[in-house]
Amino acid sequence: MAHTQSANNASPVLEVKNLRTHFQTRRGELKAVNNVSFSLARGETLGLVGESGSGKSMTCFSILRMIAKPAGKIVGGEVLLDGTDLLKLSEEEIREVRGKGISMILQDPMTSLNPLISVGKQVAEPLHLHQGLSGSSLWDAVREVLALVRIPAPERRLKDYPHQMSGGMRQRIVGAISVSCRPRVLIADEPTTALDVTIQAQFLKLLKDMQKSTGLGMILVTHDLGIVAKNCDRVAVMYAGKIVEIGSVRDIFDRPAHPYTRALLRSLPKLSEKHDRLPSIEGQPPDLLDLPAGCSFQERCPHAMPICRRQEPEQTEIAKEHLARCFLVDEEAEA
Amino acid sequence: MKRRLPLLPAIVLIVFAFFGIAGQYVMPHDPNAMSLWDAYKPPFWQAEGTLTYPLGTDQMGRDILSRIVGGASISMQVGFVVVVVAGSIGAIMALLAGYLGGWVDVVIMRVVDVFLSMPTMLIAIVLAAVLGPSKNNLILVLIVVGWSGYTRVLRSEVLRIKKGEFINLAIVAGSSKLRIMLVHVLPNMVNTLIVVATLQLGLVIITEATLSFIGVGVPPPDPAWGSMLADGRAYISSAWWLAFWPGLAILLVVMSFNFLGDWLRMRLDPRFRQV
Numbered sequence: 001m002a003h004t005q006s007a008n009n010a011s012p013v014l015e016v017k018n019l020r021t022h023f024q025t026r027r028g029e030l031k032a033v034n035n036v037s038f039s040l041a042r043g044e045t046l047g048l049v050g051e052s053g054s055g056k057s058m059t060c061f062s063i064l065r066m067i068a069k070p071a072g073k074i075v076g077g078e079v080l081l082d083g084t085d086l087l088k089l090s091e092e093e094i095r096e097v098r099g100k101g102i103s104m105i106l107q108d109p110m111t112s113l114n115p116l117i118s119v120g121k122q123v124a125e126p127l128h129l130h131q132g133l134s135g136s137s138l139w140d141a142v143r144e145v146l147a148l149v150r151i152p153a154p155e156r157r158l159k160d161y162p163h164q165m166s167g168g169m170r171q172r173i174v175g176a177i178s179v180s181c182r183p184r185v186l187i188a189d190e191p192t193t194a195l196d197v198t199i200q201a202q203f204l205k206l207l208k209d210m211q212k213s214t215g216l217g218m219i220l221v222t223h224d225l226g227i228v229a230k231n232c233d234r235v236a237v238m239y240a241g242k243i244v245e246i247g248s249v250r251d252i253f254d255r256p257a258h259p260y261t262r263a264l265l266r267s268l269p270k271l272s273e274k275h276d277r278l279p280s281i282e283g284q285p286p287d288l289l290d291l292p293a294g295c296s297f298q299e300r301c302p303h304a305m306p307i308c309r310r311q312e313p314e315q316t317e318i319a320k321e322h323l324a325r326c327f328l329v330d331e332e333a334e335a
Numbered sequence: 336m337k338r339r340l341p342l343l344p345a346i347v348l349i350v351f352a353f354f355g356i357a358g359q360y361v362m363p364h365d366p367n368a369m370s371l372w373d374a375y376k377p378p379f380w381q382a383e384g385t386l387t388y389p390l391g392t393d394q395m396g397r398d399i400l401s402r403i404v405g406g407a408s409i410s411m412q413v414g415f416v417v418v419v420v421a422g423s424i425g426a427i428m429a430l431l432a433g434y435l436g437g438w439v440d441v442v443i444m445r446v447v448d449v450f451l452s453m454p455t456m457l458i459a460i461v462l463a464a465v466l467g468p469s470k471n472n473l474i475l476v477l478i479v480v481g482w483s484g485y486t487r488v489l490r491s492e493v494l495r496i497k498k499g500e501f502i503n504l505a506i507v508a509g510s511s512k513l514r515i516m517l518v519h520v521l522p523n524m525v526n527t528l529i530v531v532a533t534l535q536l537g538l539v540i541i542t543e544a545t546l547s548f549i550g551v552g553v554p555p556p557d558p559a560w561g562s563m564l565a566d567g568r569a570y571i572s573s574a575w576w577l578a579f580w581p582g583l584a585i586l587l588v589v590m591s592f593n594f595l596g597d598w599l600r601m602r603l604d605p606r607f608r609q610v
Contacts, residue, residue: 064506064507066503066506069436069437070437095509095510095511096509097509098509099507099508100509103507104503104504104507106500106504106507107500108500111501112500112501112503113501113504114499114501114505114518114523115523116522116523117518125505125518126508126509129508129509129510129514130509174504177504177508178504178507
């Protein structure tokens with residue numbers, strides 16, 4: 001397990017405070033990201049897990065201010081990169097941050113590359129834009145980045161077009177583009193869902209190795225808890241646009257506090273036990289346009305109490321750096 | 336379904352394109368030279384026909400073959416200039432509307448709606464009346480009524496391209512909007528643009544012929560196919576060849592462009608492409 005205690009003590013490279021992103025729909029306001037706060041230390045990997053529609057990707061896109069206007073809007077909060085609030089920057093300034101300060105690897109390597117431009121040129125683009133490289137120094141840098149993501153025979157591959165490459169190879173190119181300008185933070189939004197299992201492991205190892213050599217902070221978005229256990233230092237569990245529990249991998253996997261986290265972990269198949277059916281979480285995730293009063297999870301929660309229907313639970317610290325939004329762990333709350 | 340290059344249409348177009356470019360060197364006579372003595376000569380295979388005027392002569396004794404060749408030059412010129420200019424304007428508007436969205440999109444598309452609802456003939460007649468009939472005014476008219484069609488089709492193409500993750504990747508990498516539009520979106524529109532433009536070429540040539548036919552296009556004595564057709568109409572029962580040859584030329588060229596356009600569409604559209 002790649003768990004490092006020391007990483008947590010360093011000053012955070014990225015701090016997200018009370019981030020809220022809303023979408024205007026015909027049926028009303030959809031709170032896709034609802035008061036999300038977390039921090040990320042240098043060299044640390046934070047896993048962001050949750051089911052589809054829980055707001056993982058929207059959180060990431062909000063950090064880079066890539067919410068589609070005019071329907072979507074970041075309505076509040078702060079995103080601090082080394083102390084600078086990204087939400088207050090001008091369009092030009094945020095463009096400087098993208099790629100250089102924070103970069104992102106997208107889900108689908110099949111459509112992440114421009115089909116008409118050779119991969120070499122696509123890797124060169126951010127290097128040219130952000131570092132003003134050109135000529136032979138630019139191509140040296142491109143070769144260096146391709147070597148970093150372990151493209152075999154990079155010299156020969158430079159002139160290839162995306163369709164001439166396999167999915168795993170393309171995702172490495174996407175990775176190369178994302179890390180080419182040495183960002184301080186890398187957001188990997190389900191980087192391996194489109195890859196098969198062996199390539200998945202290879203690519204994740206590659207990301208971890210790059211992290212070791214460059215010291216970047218990484219947010220790994222996934223719904224695969226196995227990947228989280230293997231690759232992350234800390235985990236944030238999202239449900240209905242909120243972080244319901246956040247803590248170290250150890251805490252989350254060994255001492256899950258929120259009923260949703262516990263249910264998620266229970267639904268993982270275990271080789272040691274025989275199941276006819278895997279345990280699942282009853283019911284459906286709530287309609288984000290019509291959230292119940294109180295806790296969002298109450299309708300599916302086996303421990304729901306009267307207070308859960310009246311009041312929204314606050315984030316409560318259970319242990320050091322282990323927080324959950326649940327009245328079960330909040331000793332001051334009256335049941 | 337795999338289709339081969341439509342050979343016959345390609346040959347027809349190459350021949351007419353050659354006429355269009357080098358017509359004045361290959362035409363046997365001056366297309367505007369009148370010789371009333373030789374008027375109404377039928378094509379060469381008929382009793383009174385001669386090989387001097389292989390396709391016959393018109394009511395003023397002008398050589399029809401030379402006029403068809405000269406007409407090719409006018410049709411091709413008008414066709415290509417209109418398609419290139421209208422296509423460029425249409426593509427740029429589509430790029431702006433589709434990529435920027437918001438109020439830019441609303442404004443451009445409402446303007447497109449207005450232009451699409453304008454009757455081509457009426458505008459052409461009015462403009463010809465105001466500016467006077469000439470080849471350049473004809474080109475202007477066809478551009479004015481033509482660009483909006485491209486915007487309509489290409490805007491949806493831009494919306495499709497915009498959804499590609501590589502656009503997001505470019506944004507993540509810090510590219511500016513202008514750069515993304517020019518480097519990432521525009522090149523991906525070219526396939527569709529070529530297909531639409533090829534199909535439009537046929538349509539533009541038909542419209543040019545129609546406008547010349549009703550007398551608001553290329554003014555006489557220049558040998559536009561449409562005006563030749565109009566002149567020949569009066570003699571259709573006595574001298575059929577006056578109207579037949581320009582009609583055949585229009586049919587061949589427009590049909591060839593349509594076949595070629597269909598083939599290009601199958602060829603370039605990834606949905607039809609075979610791996």
